[in-house]
Amino acid sequence: MYRYLEQRLAQRVLECLERRHPGAVLPAVVVEQPPKVELGDFAIPIFPFAKPLRSAPLKIAEAIRAEIGAVEGIAEMQVAPPGYLNVKVDRSWMAAALAADRKPAAEISSGKILVEHSSINPNKAAHIGHLRNAILGDTFVRLLRYAGREVDIQNYIDNTGVQVADVVVGFTHIEKKSRAEIEALTRLPRFDYYCWDLYARVSQWYEADKQNRQVRLETLHAIEDPASETAVIADLISTAVLRRHLETMDRLDIEYDFLPRESEILHLHFWNAAFEKLKESGVLTFESEGKNKGCWVMRRAGTGKASTTEGTENTGEIKEEDQKVIVRSNGTVGYVGKDIAYHMWKFGLLGRDFGYRKFYRYPNEHDCWISSVDGEKDHPHFGDVAEIYNVIDARQSEAQNTVIEALRGLGHGEAADHYTHFSYEMVALTPRCAAELGYTLSDEDKSRSYIEVSGRKGFGVKADDLLDQLIASAKKEVDSRHPQLSEPERVSIATQIAIGALRYFMLKYTRQSVIAFDFKDALSFEGETGPYAQYAVVRASSIFRKAGVDADTFLIAISFSAPDLAAYLTGEGSDEIWELWLASAKTSYVIDQCISGRYKTYPPIPPEPAYLAKHVFQLAQLFNTFYHRHPILSEPDEKRKQFLLATVAVVRRELIRTLAVMGISVPPVM
C-alpha cells in the first residue's frame, strides 16, 4: 500500500507538471522519506525541475500543491524551503487499509527463477562463510516466493574436484584406510568434522614433501573414471559429507530442490555439447602458438572493449594477457568450461538433461533431488528457467563474468541479461577471535583487522559448532527464565532464538561488507539482533494472551470508523503511534527493494536482503518504545484500548511476516 501510494504520487506530480509545461523535458520525480515524521510521510525534492522549467523550486512546489487536486490516500501537501514538497498521507485511510491487510493487486510475474546457493565442496564441514552464503541465498528465495515468484533452489556439488581428491588422499595414503573402513567412518554422526581435520593434515602432508602432490594428481584423474575404486571411495566420502551439509542447513530451515553434481556434467558429456557450440560461434579460439599454445581460449571478461582498441585488429585474436584458458593443451576442460555448459543447461540452451533421483527427504516431506546418470522416470522438471541468480562470493566475479560473456557470445544475449551474480564479501575472523580459537598468530596477522578463513588450514569456525554454542547460550538463559517449562520446550525455544540470532547476524551486514566475525557480536542477544525482534513479537503476543483475545483474528473482527481512527492517529502526540503504523505499511515496499536492489540501474545491482533486517529492527524498536509508553490492557477508554490493540496486532503481523522472510520463527515465550 505504501509503495502503491508512492508510485501514484509520483505519477500525479509528473502529470501535473506536464499539464503546466507541455513539451518540457522533465527529469524523473523522486519520492523520498523526510527525516522526521512531523514534516510528512513523503518528500519530493523540486530542485531538479528548477532548471528545465526556469523557475524557483519553491514556486514550482507551490504550483503543484495548488493544482494537483485530490489524490486518494493523500491528506495534504506542504511546501518546505529550500525546495521540498512534503506530503502527508491520509492516516485513517492508510490505517484502515493496513488493518484489513488490503494490498494492491500484485503484478503478474512470469517465468521460473533459479537460485543457486551454498555450493560447498563436499570434503569437509561447512563453516561460517558457507553460512553467510546459504542464509543470503535462502532469504533471497523467501523474498522471491513472498513476491509470488516460482523458484527452484539448486546447490551445485563439485564432487570430482581437487578438494574431494585431497580428502581421498588423506584416507587412502595417510590413514591407509580400506574402503570398508572408510564406509564405517562415514556413519559417524559428524563425519564432516573428521574430514575437516583430515583435510588440514593432507595440506601439511603436501607441504612436507612436494612429491606427495603427485598422488593428488593421480587421485584427481582416477576420480573421473567412475569404474575405479578411487571414484567409488570419493563418491562415498562426498555423498556422506553432502548429507551432513544438508543436515546442517536443515537446522537453519534451509532446503534445496535439486543438487546437480559435477560428476554428471562430466559423465553425461554436457561439455561436449557446449564445446561444439562454443567453437561454432567463435567464442573459443584455438591458440597455435605462444604461452597458451594448444589451448582453447576465450577473452577474459571485463578486458578489452568489444570493438578494436589500439593495435588489436578485429581478427578474433585476443592478446595473451587477456586470454582465459577454457580447454587445456592436454584436451581436458577446466572449471569455467564446465560452468558454461551447466549454465547453458540452466537456461535450457544445451539440448541435454540430467538424470534425477531422490536423495534426501526433509521432515516436512519435501524431497531434494540429485543428479544421476540413470535417473528415476518420474521427476520434477528442473532447469530451462527464465532468470538465474548465483549466490557466490565476490572472489569469483571474474569467473562468473566469463560465463556470462560466453552466453552472450553464443548469441544468448537475453539469457546473459537474466544472469545475476549475487555477489557478497567473505566472512573473516577478527584476530581476537582467531586467538580465542587457539591459533597462534604472526605479528602481521595481529595487526590486521581480519583474517581470512581457510578450510585448507582447518582455520575457521564450523557451522554446527557455532549453532551448538548459540543454542547452549540461549538455553542457559531460557532455563533461568522459564524453569517451569519442560526440557523439550526449553530446547525448542532456545533453538529458535539461536537460529534467529544467527540468521539476523548474517543478514544485517550489506553484501559488500566483509564480516569480521567475532563470538561476542555473533552470540549477542541484545540490541540489533534477531532475539530483540523475536522478543518484541513475544511481548505483543503476551498482551493478547493476557487479554484473552486471539491476535490473528482480532483484526478481522474489528472495524473502526474513519473519525475514530483519525482521532487517534492525528491528535496531539499521535505522531509516535502513526510512525508505527507507517513503518508497518512498508513491509512489501521493503521486500520489493530487497529484490530489485537499491537502484534501477543498468547493469542491475544485485538484491540486498540487509534491508529486511533494518526493517525488522526499526519495527521492533518502534514497538518497544510504544510498548513502554502505552499501557494497553489498563487503558480505561475501551475504544482507545481497541485501537491500541489493533496497533499491536498490525505491528506483530508485520514483524512475524518479515521475520519469516528472513527465515526466523518466533517462540511462544522468551
Add this chain to the structure above:
RNA sequence: GGGCCCGUAGCUCAAACGGAUAGAGCAUCGGAUUUCUAAUCCGGUGGUUGCAGGUUCGAAUCCUGCCGGGCCUACCA
C-alpha cells in the same frame, strides 16, 4: 602491472538514481520496573565521513589524483 571492492563515533555497521541537523548497536556514564516478563526503555559522552582538489543551489555519496587495506588476476576447482 591490470580489474573489482572497501576506508564514516573507541569497536561493529547504516545512511533510499546527490537533498533537510551523517544515524544505529556495542562499549562507557547516569536514570527507569508494585504494571502487558528488563533479552526492555529514557538520557549523556563520542564525527573535519582517509587526504587534496573538482563538478553544483547542495557531496559520505559523482569525477580526478594521492594514502591505506582486501580480493581477483594459474593449462587449480
